Amino acid sequence: MSGDIREDNQPYDEINITPMLDLAYVLLVIFIIMTTASVQGVKVQLPKTAVASSLAKPQTRAITVTREGNVFLDAYPVDMEQLESRLAQHKAINPSLPVVLKGDGDAEYDKVMQALDICKRLDIVDVGLVTKREL
Known part of the structure; x- marks a missing residue:
């Protein structure tokens, strides 16, 4: 047989790294998304109450x-002044604008x-105060 035909039991001289690079890129994208998703909002020490409720609603604005x-x-x-003007803009778009105050x-x-x-003043009636549940 000729020398350029390889038999099945002979080892390969080179490794295909394309699947490994695909996996590395996917992991990198996941890491970037998870890191940026966890860095949101402003950290404050919330007052503690006996009962804390979830105030998450679509298009909620947080003060x-x-x-x-x-x-x-x-x-x-x-x-x-900026707070009032920006809330007025959001209120014009969504008349039932929910707001949470932390x-x-x-x-x-x-x-x-x-x-x-x-x-x-802006007639925002759906206002919730955020607290932390006392343990």
């Missing part, structure tokens, strides 16, 4: 007040009340 008194709308820093347990009460007052 966060940090311990230092900084205000965020969906993880973007805003002042009170205030740090040590946050300035005045900032939380200003955010609630803005919701009242």
Whole structure:
């Protein structure tokens, strides 16, 4: 027989790495998606209550007040005027706009009340206060 015909029991000289690269790319994409998905929102120490309920609804907007008194709308820093204008824009798109208010347990009460007052002025009635269940 000629020298370029390979028998079935002879080892290959080269390894096909294409399937291994495909797997590496898929794992890389999954890692990137999982990492960016877990980094969302603003971390605050929520007040504890005996019963905590889930307030997750589609198109919910989150207002966060940090311990230092900084205000965020969906993880973007805003002042009170920007908060009102952006909530008004969202309210124009969705008249039954649900809003959750996450205030740090040590946050300035005045900032939380200003955010609630803005919701009242814009006639946003579906407002929930986020708490953490006491263990």
